[in-house]
Amino acid sequence: MIKQIDLMFRTMVAELQQRAFDDDWAEDFPPSGRFVPVAVDGRRYWYFDQPDGEGGQKRRYVGPADDPVISERVETFKGEKSDYKARRKFVSTLTREAGLIAPDRFTGDVVQALAKAGLFRLRGVLIGTVAFQCYSAYLGIRLPSAAILTGDADLAQDFAISAEVADSLPPILDLLKGLDPTFRAVPHISGSPRSHAFRNQTGYRVEFMTTNRGAEEYSDKPANMPALGGASAEPLRFMDFLIRDPVRSILLHGAGISVVIPDPCRYAV
Structure with missing residues (x-):
């Protein structure tokens, strides 16, 4: 049974989300x-x-x-002054006392590295099971932890946005190797030299998806994504519906990570 968390904790989530966004903003735009x-x-x-x-x-x-x-x-x-220690206390309280879900440490580190590199500023969206973990804080409810175990991180970006923003992440593979030097690009099943997925020696995967509003022939080939730092993305039907009008939330890792996730209403259809 899904249970709503206390008002005090819901207020704390809102405060943490704002502070995390403020801190990212101050760092990105001095x-x-x-x-x-x-x-x-x-x-x-x-x-x-x-x-x-x-x-x-x-x-x-x-x-x-x-x-x-x-x-x-x-x-x-x-410019805002960072309040890192206070935010860490918020995260600890929300996970230990409010019973909200935190990602495993490595997943949190991966999302944090991508966030710091500018993925969400470039209108990337966190999807999949890691995004599902964020709905606990966003909706103010407790979710069963057994339902959201994960061994990967899935991200998406609209194809048109990637082509038009005239900005890019740093090289994705270098970014991931900074966390674990065993990360390698995974060859695409089509034989294309482009890669949309990266995996380390333990099998942890980081994958990028994008929208596919074109012909069916594009479905089996990784799409070139100029804003993703050398990574391509797997074009998927209906991804445009999932990531349209996303919402801001918080991933309860470290001092809290300001992320962008699909609007939960997208799953109600």
Whole structure:
């Protein structure tokens, strides 16, 4: 039986989620830079210009201007002081006393590395069983831990977004090898030189998926994803439905990781 957690813990989740997002924002967008609106195909997007130390500017993608959370942060732009220790206490309380689910340590480290590298800033979405773990905090309910054991991390990004943001993660394989040097790219079943999955010697997998609104012939070939740091993605039907209008939540690992997951309403159909 699913049981709602106490109001005190639900309030703590909301506070932790905001603080984690604040900390990521302050780290990604220091006061030395400035936000710039850019129009692309009739829509406005925010980019961030920062001095590169050589007399020029480095431009990074921030997000759509019609995202109210992002636009509010742009308007009130300032650097926030990190409160890492306080957030760790929040996570500990929520997992030990409220009974919310935390990922295994390695999964948490993988998601944290991807988050710090900018995956969610580039509108990536955490999907699969790891995302399911985040619904406990998002909905304020206890979920059975036996139902959400995992040995992988699944991520998704819209194909059009990856092609248009003009920004990219650092090399994914290098990022993963920083956590475990045994990570290797997994050859695609089609024989393509591109890879959408990475695996370490214990069998832990990190996989990337994307939307497929095109012909059926694209279904069996990994899609080139310019924003994913050299990783490709497996194109899947109906993925566009799953990751449309995602929501922000928190993964209860370390000091809390601000993540983006599918709206739980997507599973109600």
